[in-house]
Amino acid sequence: MLDPLLFHDWHPVAESRLLAPGTIHPFRLLGEEGIAWRSADGAVQAWDDRCPHRGSRLSLGRIVGDRVVCAYHGWQFDAGGQCRLQPAQPREVPPRTACARRFHAAEAYGLVWVSLGEPARDLPPVPEHTDRGWRVVAGPPQRVATCGPRIVENFLDMAHFAFVHAGILGHPDHAEVPDYQVGPFDDGQGARGMRGVVATGCFAYQPEPSLTVGADASMVEYTYRVLRPLTAVLTKLAQEPAFPQAISLHVQPLDAETCHAWMVMSGIDAQTADDELLARQGRIFEQDLQILESQRPKQVPLEAGVEVPQRADRLSSAYRRMLKAAGLRYGVL
Numbered sequence: 001m002l003d004p005l006l007f008h009d010w011h012p013v014a015e016s017r018l019l020a021p022g023t024i025h026p027f028r029l030l031g032e033e034g035i036a037w038r039s040a041d042g043a044v045q046a047w048d049d050r051c052p053h054r055g056s057r058l059s060l061g062r063i064v065g066d067r068v069v070c071a072y073h074g075w076q077f078d079a080g081g082q083c084r085l086q087p088a089q090p091r092e093v094p095p096r097t098a099c100a101r102r103f104h105a106a107e108a109y110g111l112v113w114v115s116l117g118e119p120a121r122d123l124p125p126v127p128e129h130t131d132r133g134w135r136v137v138a139g140p141p142q143r144v145a146t147c148g149p150r151i152v153e154n155f156l157d158m159a160h161f162a163f164v165h166a167g168i169l170g171h172p173d174h175a176e177v178p179d180y181q182v183g184p185f186d187d188g189q190g191a192r193g194m195r196g197v198v199a200t201g202c203f204a205y206q207p208e209p210s211l212t213v214g215a216d217a218s219m220v221e222y223t224y225r226v227l228r229p230l231t232a233v234l235t236k237l238a239q240e241p242a243f244p245q246a247i248s249l250h251v252q253p254l255d256a257e258t259c260h261a262w263m264v265m266s267g268i269d270a271q272t273a274d275d276e277l278l279a280r281q282g283r284i285f286e287q288d289l290q291i292l293e294s295q296r297p298k299q300v301p302l303e304a305g306v307e308v309p310q311r312a313d314r315l316s317s318a319y320r321r322m323l324k325a326a327g328l329r330y331g332v333l
Contacts, residue, residue, distance in 0.1 A: 003330040006030060008117035009228060010124070012250045012262045015138055016107050019044065024068070026059035028254045029114060030330075034103060035059050036112050039079035040066040046114045048101035051075060052083075058100065068100070109248065109264045110138030122192045124227040126264070128235065128246035134266040139278040141252065141260035142285050145293045147331030148230045148251040148259050149300040149323060154288055155232050155249045156224055156319060158204050159312040164287050167207055171217075174205035177312035185225050197322050199224040199315040209238035210245065211272045211280055226319055229328050247281075253330060257298050261285070299333045306333065 013027035014036050025036045026049055033049040035058055049059050051070040060071040067076040067084065075098070076085040083098035104115040109129045129136050144151055154160070158177050161170030178201075185198035202222035209218050218238045225233045230251035237244050245267035252260040263281055301307055302324045309317055323332055 003030070003328065004117075005229065005326055005328050006253065006330055008115065008120040009230075010104075010106065010113045010115050010119060010121070011230070011252050012111040012141075012260075013046070013114045013252060014112040015140065016044075016110050016112055017138075019112055022063045024059050024061065024063060025112075026057075027114070027252075030116060030253055031255050032116055033057070033059075034114065035068075036105065036114070037063060037068065041079075043079075044105045044107055044112050045079060046103040046105035046112075047081060048103070050101070052098055052100065110136055111250065111262060111264065120192075121194055121228070122189050124231045124250075125187055125189060125193075126227075126233055126246070126248050128233070129248065129264060129266045132266070134246070136264060136266045137274050137277050138262070138264045139281060141262050142282070142289070144259050144261055144289060145257060146259065146295065146298045147257055147300065148253050149319075149328075149331040150292055150295055150298065151251050151259060151261050152226070152230060152232050152249065153300060153316045153319060154292055155234070156199070156226070156315045157313075158202060158222070159310070160291070161204055161206070164291060165284060168284065169204070169206050169208075171205060171207055178203050179311070180314070182314050182318045185227075187227055194228055194326070195322075196228070197224075197226040197315070197318045199318075202315075206238070209236070211276055224315060226322060229323055229326060256330075297333060299331050301333045303333070 011029055014025045019025055019038055021038045027034050034046055035049045036046050039045055049057050051058055053073055053075055056072040058068055061069045067078055069076050074087040075083050077100050078084050081100040081102045083094040086094050104119055106113045108123050162172050162175035180199055180202040182199045185196040187193040200223050204220050206220045207217045209220050221237045223235045233248040235246045248264045250262040302320050
């Protein structure tokens with residue numbers, strides 16, 4: 001799991017709304033066990049899920065005031081990770097080495113993000129979730145027994161709509177994928193960003209483009225942006241009636257072959273309840289799940305000859321070249 005590119009990048013680990021004060025949220029990331037919690041000032045904290053005393057899980061403990069209290073011997077750690085009380089010798093000052101291992105933590109798009117290392121980039125920019133005044137809905141993660149690049153590649157694939165999502169996002173009688181354009185994408189963050197991939201002019205026939213449009217079939221125009229090895233965004237415009245929507249995918253690699261897939265949606269739809277939007281997205285992802293977990297190998301091959309591409313795979317081929325150029329080690333062959 002030691003991949004420098006991902007170790008020093010940001011990954012989602014929790015929904016912000018569920019990280020209430022006084023709660024400890026355990027998470028797994030790149031094979032590491034961690035906890036997320038809120039300090040008294042509302043800031044998100046992320047630590048190694050290990051007490052430095054005898055290695056017990058801090059997630060078994062509790063929050064008292066602004067301190068994490070270990071369940072084993074009651075050691076109390078402040079928001080900076082430093083132990084402030086060892087109940088077995090309450091009159092002694094704990095040594096400076098008695099401190100929890102801290103990770104970088106941030107919040108964006110309704111999610112809590114963690115970097116296990118020193119973040120080499122800023123959080124992936126998704127202006128549709130921040131700059132347009134659209135309602136933003138972040139859902140719970142989907143657990144998938146595969147590697148992250150497989151999940152991203154499926155998110156970028158339009159050719160499966162007619163078969164895996166027949167009746168919703170596609171129809172077998174309209175399986176043709178018209179040609180589209182693919183090129184490099186600059187996320188505008190300079191040295192703190194990453195050069196990705198963009199696909200434009202992507203059209204698909206959809207029987208049920210959205211809950212608002214309902215069952216009125218429409219041609220839909222997509223634009224795809226790959227921002228990071230495990231982050232991609234699509235924007236979707238149903239032509240009749242016009243209805244813009246954005247969906248971002250953020251993959252949290254739990255271990256070598258298991259991930260959480262996080263989806264964040266934003267759009268102008270003010271009529272549909274959050275639960276309905278999440279339920280629809282959940283149904284669509286459930287249709288993908290069996291396919292994703294059936295693929296062999298679980299890793300995405302970056303070398304030619306292992307899998308046979310078609311012209312409709314132009315975007316995923318560019319994504320694979322992006323991963324190879326970035327030097328990704330995780331989830332690829």
